Amino acid sequence: MKTNILVITGQNRDEWDKIIASLQKNKSLFVFTANKAGTAYKLLRTEAINIALSDYSIPKVNSISFLKKIKVLRPDVEVVFLSENANLSKAIAAMKEGAYDFYELPVNLRLLNAVISKAIEKQALLFEKLELERKVKEVFDFGNIIGRSKPMQRITELVSSLAQKNVNVLITGETGVGKELVANALHYNSARSAKPFVKVNCAAFNKGVLESELFGHEIGSFTGAVTKRLGRFELANEGTIFLDEIGDVPLSTQVKLLRVLQEKEFERVGGNETIKIDTRVLAGTNKDMKKLVEKQKFRSDLYYRLNVVHIEVPTLKERKGDIPLLVSFFINKLNDEKDYKIKGIAKEAMQILMNYQWPGNVRELENAVESAMALAQKNVIEPKYLVAFTLGDLKNYSSL
Numbered sequence: 001m002k003t004n005i006l007v008i009t010g011q012n013r014d015e016w017d018k019i020i021a022s023l024q025k026n027k028s029l030f031v032f033t034a035n036k037a038g039t040a041y042k043l044l045r046t047e048a049i050n051i052a053l054s055d056y057s058i059p060k061v062n063s064i065s066f067l068k069k070i071k072v073l074r075p076d077v078e079v080v081f082l083s084e085n086a087n088l089s090k091a092i093a094a095m096k097e098g099a100y101d102f103y104e105l106p107v108n109l110r111l112l113n114a115v116i117s118k119a120i121e122k123q124a125l126l127f128e129k130l131e132l133e134r135k136v137k138e139v140f141d142f143g144n145i146i147g148r149s150k151p152m153q154r155i156t157e158l159v160s161s162l163a164q165k166n167v168n169v170l171i172t173g174e175t176g177v178g179k180e181l182v183a184n185a186l187h188y189n190s191a192r193s194a195k196p197f198v199k200v201n202c203a204a205f206n207k208g209v210l211e212s213e214l215f216g217h218e219i220g221s222f223t224g225a226v227t228k229r230l231g232r233f234e235l236a237n238e239g240t241i242f243l244d245e246i247g248d249v250p251l252s253t254q255v256k257l258l259r260v261l262q263e264k265e266f267e268r269v270g271g272n273e274t275i276k277i278d279t280r281v282l283a284g285t286n287k288d289m290k291k292l293v294e295k296q297k298f299r300s301d302l303y304y305r306l307n308v309v310h311i312e313v314p315t316l317k318e319r320k321g322d323i324p325l326l327v328s329f330f331i332n333k334l335n336d337e338k339d340y341k342i343k344g345i346a347k348e349a350m351q352i353l354m355n356y357q358w359p360g361n362v363r364e365l366e367n368a369v370e371s372a373m374a375l376a377q378k379n380v381i382e383p384k385y386l387v388a389f390t391l392g393d394l395k396n397y398s399s400l
Contacts, residue, residue, distance in 0.1 A: 007033045007053045032049065044077065152322060159311075163189035176362055178363075183199075215234075218271040246289075345380065
């Protein structure tokens, strides 16, 4: 891709002609020129300018005001000033207002090209960051809670209502229904979205390791603790923590979790320092929490602290009308991620997916679509590519 550079020339026409000629030799640059501020403003409005290389002394224009207006019109444009009467105070003033660099005329052309290359590199990093932020927002906005069914409309309404409210939320549902996606949407649409979002699978650790994961530990607190470690709650300070599989937390650890939720404080394992935090807690589970409380396997006081608001994510078989939407979403997503060229799915193949009972829910559906796309020798998913459904495993079908 070419980089668009706008050159705003000064009165030393010979010097600026040399600069323009040097820039035009660079095949990766497309050079626009202007000799007055009005023309520059018009080009900034109408063209995708990346870099502005400007004389500091444009007739009838205050250079700092000119820079400020460029930054209003196009905050992403990097501005490099050149001046025949350069001095430190001018350079400092320009840099304070957002100029990328400032040099004296006549300028070493090799140096100038190096400076422009660095400015382009800086802008590329900015665009990369903005694109990443866009993708994060796209992935975690409400639109990615896919579904038009009534159960999913209810989920979207709940997430929209709760995202900005600093309350703990218990998210329940079978494995694979999308509990983590709901947690993502709650965090990334909240006032805490710029702060850390830390996820912990509580079922993945035994009791001792889980406490260290959640609360951290001090040096020497147990065998192998050779360094101090910050826990997940500490890392999530001012942000959000998602405690997945919360029903698997041991009773002894539940006591410490209760204190965090009530008092917003804890001590690291083996430590005496009380650490204060401000962390929103989201919890997820595929277990019946009320039954765990009845069987005294989960503390009732902790359950009520976590369950300020409850979101039950429906199973896929409860929202089968959403399957075509989900299939389309997964095809587009996987085409983008893995450069597949699949355009759609055959009617007969879709009917197979609609008839299946989906014990693994949305996660199983995504896996089935990905498998079919990987095997497909045409640009359409046909029934024969749904391998999991053509090998005689029909126990989860309602009808065929």
